[in-house]
Amino acid sequence: MQRLRSAPNLLLATLWADWLSQGGLPASVQRGHGCGIVGEIPPDQALPEVWIEDASRRSEAEALLDALTASPSRHWHCRDCGESVEGPFESCWNCGAPMP
Structure with a gap:
């Protein structure tokens, strides 16, 4: 597994992971509830993260996520x-x- 990117909130992290999984790139959300420890650690370290299972397909996952999130x-x-x-x-x- 490899970390793909951080998301600003759990909703977007879950949405991104679902989009990737539906696109044939199995993904999961890690640190989904890290906001509860903000103050103990820096806020940017508590953000939810999207991870992909196959690290060799990272560039493909980045391209798919960029295409899906581009306005x-x-x-x-x-x-x-x-x-x-x-x-x-x-x-x-x-x-x-x-x-x-």
Whole structure:
């Protein structure tokens, strides 16, 4: 087993481990309840971690997790007011019109 990365909370760690397992890369969450000892150890040392079973497939697991966690990047122009909208927004920030 090899540590893949830390997660900001148990929910994301569990979600990431499930995504990896469904993608054919068996994974598990370690230190899932480490937040209870914050103060005894530094907070960044108590974060939950995602571990993969097959260390030789680490790069494949990293690539899959990066693809799953990347936010969509879009750039479009509102047909109602002509405003340029970037990011994951599905409506114009200026006039509220839906993305075409």
